[in-house]
Amino acid sequence: MTATTIDGRAVAAKVRAEVARDVAALPAPPGLATVLVGDDPASAVYVRSKRRQCVEAGMLDLHRHLPGDIEQSAAAAVVDRLADDPRVTAILLQLPLPPQLDAAALIDRIPPEKDVDGLTESSAGRLALGRPGLRPCTPTGVLALLDEHGVALAGAHAVVVGRSDLVGKPMAQLLLGRDATVTVCHSRTRDLAATCRQADVLVVAAGVPHLVTANAVRPGATVIDVGIHRTNAGLCGDVDAGSVRAVAGALTPVPGGVGPMTIAMLLRNTVAAARAH
Numbered sequence: 001m002t003a004t005t006i007d008g009r010a011v012a013a014k015v016r017a018e019v020a021r022d023v024a025a026l027p028a029p030p031g032l033a034t035v036l037v038g039d040d041p042a043s044a045v046y047v048r049s050k051r052r053q054c055v056e057a058g059m060l061d062l063h064r065h066l067p068g069d070i071e072q073s074a075a076a077a078v079v080d081r082l083a084d085d086p087r088v089t090a091i092l093l094q095l096p097l098p099p100q101l102d103a104a105a106l107i108d109r110i111p112p113e114k115d116v117d118g119l120t121e122s123s124a125g126r127l128a129l130g131r132p133g134l135r136p137c138t139p140t141g142v143l144a145l146l147d148e149h150g151v152a153l154a155g156a157h158a159v160v161v162g163r164s165d166l167v168g169k170p171m172a173q174l175l176l177g178r179d180a181t182v183t184v185c186h187s188r189t190r191d192l193a194a195t196c197r198q199a200d201v202l203v204v205a206a207g208v209p210h211l212v213t214a215n216a217v218r219p220g221a222t223v224i225d226v227g228i229h230r231t232n233a234g235l236c237g238d239v240d241a242g243s244v245r246a247v248a249g250a251l252t253p254v255p256g257g258v259g260p261m262t263i264a265m266l267l268r269n270t271v272a273a274a275r276a277h
């Protein structure tokens with residue numbers, strides 16, 4: 001058997017078209033403030049895509065590029081100005097930040113209604129309690145891909161590899177909210193492959209290239225690869241696609257899987273933030 005490829009680019013294009021229609025129906029265009037600190041090349045690539053797609057959807061690009069050696073108080077002042085600026089409907093602080101900055105302290109200066117990354121205490125708490133709020137973009141993008149492909153979640157066993165605040169934890173909570181039975185694995189999980197093999201739906205967000213190989217996949221399982229790594233041979237994910245393809249029922253590619261969905265859901269969150277204003 002060869003896994004069906006889940007085409008994230010196609011689903012993301014559909015979401016972006018919906019967002020553009022929603023934006024056109026708003027009384028004023030939403031404004032997305034991406035904040036990039038320093039010159040990490042990967043972050044620069046992602047932020048450029050976010051800004052371009054924001055403009056293509058008819059929204060305002062209110063980008064701020066800050067020097068890599070900026071002090072905490074100066075960075076905080078930038079976030080505070082964006083928080084108070086009525087043109088700014090959404091604030092995205094691109095991570096990771098340089099080591100001299102306290103990321104958690106900066107994130108918590110973002111007003112919850114502008115928190116399109118879903119990373120503030122308020123947004124994370126609302127998700128944990130099942131209350132309405134802005135949700136992190138990558139996990140909602142994964143759910144949208146699963147829904148688009150008709151993957152049943154209620155009663156299914158979903159295994160999430162990774163426990164980050166940006167992906168693993170919110171992913172597990174969203175899957176729970178959809179009535180999946182959820183297991184969260186991480187670097188200290190004793191027998192990772194055996195646990196992963198129980199999954200009907202396997203979401204891998206560990207940040208380790210090719211961590212999940214065919215022996216960790218139940219035949220026919222749906223495998224979502226959230227990882228993205230730059231190697232000499234090009235981009236690769238946390239899943240060893242070469243071996244997993246032969247076992248899985250469906251698989252997201254890297255690139256062209258979860259990545260484009262992350263940005264599409266950011267745009268959707270920006271519209272949701274504008275509506276809530």
Ligand SMILES: Nc1nc(=O)c2c([nH]1)NC[C@@H]1CN(c3ccc(C(=O)N[C@@H](CCC(=O)O)C(=O)O)cc3)C=[N+]21
Pocket residue numbers: 045046049092093094095096117137138228254255256257258259260262263
């Ligand atoms: N506060 C914050 N929010 C984020 O959402 C966030 C972040 N920080 N830090 C870094 C990660 C990474 N991330 C990606 C977004 C798009 C692609 C994407 O579009 N990938 C393309 C390939 C693009 C390429 O060539 O690299 C694809 O997979 O097809 C990938 C990764 C968002 N992140």
